[in-house]
Amino acid sequence: MKAIVQDVYGPAGVLRLEEIDPPRIGDDEVLVRVRAAGVDPGVWVLMTGRPPLVRLMGYGLRRPRQRVRGRDVAGTVEAVGSRVTRFRPGDEVYGTCDRGSYAEYAAAPERLLARKPAGLSFEEAAAVPVSGTTALQAVRDAGQVRPGHRVMVIGAGGGIGTYAVQIAKAFGARVVAVCGPGKADLARSLGADDVIDYTREEVDRDGPCHDVIIDVAGCRPISLLRCALTPRGTLVLAGGGHDAPGLLGGYGRALLHRPLAQLTTKQRLRGLMAEESAEELGELGGLIESGAVRPVIGSAHPLADAPAAIEHLAQGHATGKIVITV
Structure with missing residues (x-):
């Protein structure tokens, strides 16, 4: 699969589009065919390894522990682990993942996923979780x-x-x-x-x-x-x-x-150090479906342009959410 990867900490130039093996899922994980992924400041933090506290928190002292960037994800379920009960192949989902979402496939824990609100596009759904x-x-x-x-x-x-x-x-x-x-x-x-x-x-x-x-x-x-x-x-x-x-x-x-x-x-x-979960996505989904909340997307970029999208976010003037389409 195609994915945005990095092997060293640094600016957006350390990211590259590469062909890698799709992730293997564990018993409690879901394999998602990614349709869109969000860009948030945490992506910049894990890309640069700054501040140093982040490296001490277990994300990798000398190099990123996870090569693929991205956390927000929206797409369709490709496969599920043996202990997954809430999803099956073909379901449309959104949420966050620990092993990178700037890729054609992503592995996400079941506890961090929810069904995509029917009224949202994949791009809008990817703008919600983080x-x-x-x-x-x-x-x-x-x-x-x-x-x-x-x-x-x-x-x-x-x-x-x-x-x-x-x-x-x-x-x-x-x-x-x-x-x-x-x-x-x-x-x-x-x-x-x-x-x-x-x-x-x-x-x-x-x-x-x-x-x-x-x-x-x-x-x-x-x-x-x-x-x-x-x-x-x-x-x-x-x-x-x-x-x-x-x-x-x-x-x-x-x-x-x-x-x-x-x-x-x-x-x-x-x-505040926010913690994502399916329960939180459920409350957000309710606010979205009621019309009280709507995602605001400032720009969308293809997967190959993810480094430029992250750089745009880092400049601090983005409107709404930036998303990556896959």
Whole structure:
């Protein structure tokens, strides 16, 4: 099969299209004929091996443990393992995989897959799992958003942010979207009640009035973000800063600032490491089928152009989700 592989850490140039053997599946895995795959910041992290913390987490110290890139996947079931009970060949599925989705076939654990919502194309379905789950857990769990809350989403025009705006609205919040001028209309079309153009105004424009701030972009000092929070508000760090220097990279914002924040203020600071599952996909699927949430695809690229797609994402100005078609 054709696949995007790498043998060393580095920029997008280390990726190449190569013919390799299809993956063998275990008893609890599903072999998916890939139709589309999503691009998310985690792909860039595993490609570059930055920050170094990622290598220490078991992804390979000197070189990537898994050669094939990509995690989001949508396609049709080709074969199932002996202990798989929810799927059979021919089923249309979407979810995440551990061994790479930028390929003609991918092996995914049954627990990370769900049936594709009937109203979604494969490209739209591939745009949901990682970014949608991150947004859902940021709004529902870390932010504990309730009806009437005033919620700010920073990075509202990107892959995670477009979902966070819609999910917060579905939970009954008043949403303020922070994005560039070219994405303001998109944010409003997704339900944002107000938009802050970060090239003209800062996030503390309205003072400490936000019950929850979900920061996807990771570009602003925590001290500034706290100025936009109510005295008992919650700051959720849900992404961004993946190319920050140091051992911890962008993860250091939550790990290093949280203890101090908890000692000096009643505001809550929560870092988020999202965990995908079939159950989370089920909740997202329900929101999609109800019309409350829709995937936003900024661009689609053929498999051979996956390196360029990842590079475009890394530049930080992508609209919605980028997908790879196979």
